[in-house]
Amino acid sequence: MSIVKINVLEVPAExxxxxxxxxxxxxxxVESSDGFEWFELLRPVDGTDKYLVYTRWRSEEDFENWLKGPMQAAHTGRQAGGSPADHPHGGEAPKPAASGSTxxxxxxxxxxxPKQA
Structure with a gap:
């Protein structure tokens, strides 16, 4: 069966x-990653500062492969194989929007x- 990864992001209002x-x-x-099944970004509505990033994967191995490749490139602000100089901010990644994550x-x-009609 599939696995689910939920990244709990603490995001200040500002x-x-x-x-x-x-x-x-x-x-x-993420959608083109091997083994990817589902993604949702969930905004808090009950007064908390925690966003949930929900992803579903075919296997733990697929998730780990995504972490080591496409996700790592996305979080450094560049495409796989790119260099920091390719970043639109002159090689510096923008400041994180989240103050913490789990x-x-x-x-x-x-x-x-849902049942099909």
């Missing part, structure tokens, strides 16, 4: 818009989908 814009700018980046890991043991 950087929420920045975080959401950065995710929107990277839309589609990664939760789960195995899918049951699932359901």
């Amino acid at each position: 950087t929420r818009e920045t975080l959401e814009k950065r995710f929107a700018a990277r839309a589609g980046a 990664l939760w890991s789960f195995e899918v043991v049951q699932q359901a989908a």
Whole structure:
């Protein structure tokens, strides 16, 4: 069965818009990764500062491969194979929008989908 990774991001109110814009700018980046199944960015609505980044993968190995390749390139602000000089900010990565993060890991043991009409 699949695995789920939830990155819990602590995002101060003043950087929420920045975080959401950065995710929107990277839309589609994870979807082509081998073993990728699902992504959702969840905005808090109950007064907490925690965003949840939900990803679902075919296997732990697929997730690890993504971490070592495409995700690492995305978080350094460059494409795989690029150099820091390729970054639009003159080689410096932008300041993180989140002030902290925790990664939760789960195995899918049951699932359901809406019934088809």
